Amino acid sequence: MSRAIPTQRMLIERATLLVILVIFLAPVGWLIVTAYKPARDIFSFPPSLAFTPTLANFRGVFHYFDLARLVESSLIISVGSTMLSLLIGIPAGYALARARTRLAIVIAYFFLAVRTVPPVATLIPFYLMMRDIGLLGTWWAVVLINATLNSAFVVWMMFSYFRSLPKELEEAALTDGCTLVGTFFRVALPLVVPGIVASALLCVMFSWNDFIYSAFLTRSETKPISVALLAAYGTKDINWGTLGALAHFSTIPIVLIALLLNRYFVPVYVSNEDYRDKGSAAAEEKKEYRRIYLEATECQRECGLQRIGSIVAQAVLRVCRRRSGSAASERCNRERP
Numbered sequence: 001m002s003r004a005i006p007t008q009r010m011l012i013e014r015a016t017l018l019v020i021l022v023i024f025l026a027p028v029g030w031l032i033v034t035a036y037k038p039a040r041d042i043f044s045f046p047p048s049l050a051f052t053p054t055l056a057n058f059r060g061v062f063h064y065f066d067l068a069r070l071v072e073s074s075l076i077i078s079v080g081s082t083m084l085s086l087l088i089g090i091p092a093g094y095a096l097a098r099a100r101t102r103l104a105i106v107i108a109y110f111f112l113a114v115r116t117v118p119p120v121a122t123l124i125p126f127y128l129m130m131r132d133i134g135l136l137g138t139w140w141a142v143v144l145i146n147a148t149l150n151s152a153f154v155v156w157m158m159f160s161y162f163r164s165l166p167k168e169l170e171e172a173a174l175t176d177g178c179t180l181v182g183t184f185f186r187v188a189l190p191l192v193v194p195g196i197v198a199s200a201l202l203c204v205m206f207s208w209n210d211f212i213y214s215a216f217l218t219r220s221e222t223k224p225i226s227v228a229l230l231a232a233y234g235t236k237d238i239n240w241g242t243l244g245a246l247a248h249f250s251t252i253p254i255v256l257i258a259l260l261l262n263r264y265f266v267p268v269y270v271s272n273e274d275y276r277d278k279g280s281a282a283a284e285e286k287k288e289y290r291r292i293y294l295e296a297t298e299c300q301r302e303c304g305l306q307r308i309g310s311i312v313a314q315a316v317l318r319v320c321r322r323r324s325g326s327a328a329s330e331r332c333n334r335e336r337p
Contacts, residue, residue: 028251035244042240057241058248065228067249074224075253076139077214078207081146085203088147089154090196094184096155097162108159114152119212127216137219145213150203157202161195162188201261208254225250 033049034042035058041051061067096104122145130141165188173183189196208226215227229246233239 031244031247033244034240035248037241039241057245060242061245061249065231065246067225069221070223070225070228071249071253073139073218073222074208074226074250077142077146077210077224078204080139080143081150081207082200082203084143084147085150085154086196086200088151089199090158090189091184092151092155093158094162094188096159098167104159108156111152111159112156115149115156117149123212123216126213130217136217137222139218139222141217142207142210142214142224145217146203146207146210150206153206154199154203157199158192158195161192165191197261201258204257205254 036053036055037051038054038056041048096108126141126145127136130136130144135141135144169191170183170187173187174180178186208224210224211226214224215230218224218227225246229243229250231242231246233243
């Protein structure tokens with residue numbers, strides 16, 4: 001009986017997830033199927049899946065659109081704004097996470113609030129600014145506005161990841177003679193690589209799907225594919241076949257990027273949640289880790305060494321969860337000349 005209840009619960013959960021998945025993917029599936037339908041079958045009622053597939057819609061897209069230029073513009077805008085956002089947001093998030101003020105969390109959520117500002121509210125001021133400095137109609141106009149909004153989001157994301165790291169790791173590196181900049185690049189940054197990848201993926205998605213800024217700040221030579229989708233809308237009707245074909249080229253690149261980075265994106269939240277769930281146990285572990293490292297440091301100094309070797313420091317980091325302070329002292333005593 002005890003095993004039957006978890007099994008039933010698991011079946012109910014999976015069935016619920018399947019229903020939700022079907023509801024959300026139904027419009028995507030309809031758009032994909034529409035791209036291969038002849039015009040007479042698109043508006044048939046009732047809708048039917050029995051039709052003769054055709055590539056006429058794709059031939060029309062290749063004939064009337066320069067897909068290579070559209071995809072190139074989308075990639076340049078997305079990658080450029082993402083790189084600039086990470087360059088600004090990662091150091092800012094680290095500085096905010098290590099700030100000794102109670103207002104750090106308030107400031108972090110203020111950056112998140114910046115990302116929620118409606119695009120229309122900033123479109124006209126930014127349009128006039130880009131016109132005055134001569135960047136209107138170029139890729140840089142869209143890259144800068146996207147980087148401005150996305151960097152605020154990156155600050156909020158990286159603030160959470162850097163804050164979850166034990167400060168003892170950086171203090172140990174400083175004790176080992178590492179500088180503040182070196183501690184950031186050699187200790188803190190490698191530990192939050194999953195967070196950086198997750199932030200980059202979200203920034204790419206935000207920039208790739210942007211429409212309003214790209215529509216007003218670019219010209220025909222620099223428009224991305226998100227703006228080209230508007231061409232399917234005529235004055236009297238909508239060319240659903242063309243829209244479905246263009247949606248393929250608008251969706252496939254970003255889906256491939258998401259699948260490529262998925263293995264880094266998923267474990268991010270799991271690791272952070274696990275760390276939060278430890279509660280007081282995590283705090284006690286950090287204190288024990290700090291005590292072991294300081295004892296090993298003092299022991300190395302007594303051995304006549306001028307500075308702790310990086311190899312010894314890394315060894316202490318690896319065994320601090322399994323060994324007591326006496327074990328670390330015994331090892332040091334064995335190495336004493």
